[in-house]
Amino acid sequence: MKKIDCLGEICPVPVMKLQAVMDSIQKGEDYLLVTDHSCTISNLESFCKANKLDYQLDEVMNGVWEITITASR
Numbered sequence: 001m002k003k004i005d006c007l008g009e010i011c012p013v014p015v016m017k018l019q020a021v022m023d024s025i026q027k028g029e030d031y032l033l034v035t036d037h038s039c040t041i042s043n044l045e046s047f048c049k050a051n052k053l054d055y056q057l058d059e060v061m062n063g064v065w066e067i068t069i070t071a072s073r
Contacts, residue, residue, distance in 0.1 A: 004033040006040065007064075014040045015047050018069065022051065025071040033067045041065060 004021070006014040014035050025031065033044065041057065044067055048055040054070040 001030040001032050001068075004031055006033060006035040006037070008036065009040075010037050011039050011043050015043050018044065018047065025053075025069075027071050029071055031069045033069060034064070035067070036064050038063070041067075044069075 002021075004014070004017050006017060009017075014033060014037070018031070018033060021031065035041075035044075045055065045057075047053075048069060052072055054072045056068045058066045058068075060066050
């Protein structure tokens with residue numbers, strides 16, 4: 001699993017970092033995006049839905065989320 005560390009980054013930076021690796025994501029491959037910015041969650045959900053990416057959200061500690069993103073295309 002590849003990791004995209006977005007701690008301390010505000011929107012739209014996390015979405016832009018995910019978008020930068022979009023072409024290299026293979027079907028079934030996982031990326032773990034870590035963020036501490038709450039508005040990133042809804043923006044990433046919208047981005048994943050629009051790009052046919054599966055995602056799973058987990059708040060690992062108060063204010064820190066890990067989003068596992070899997071290419072389903």
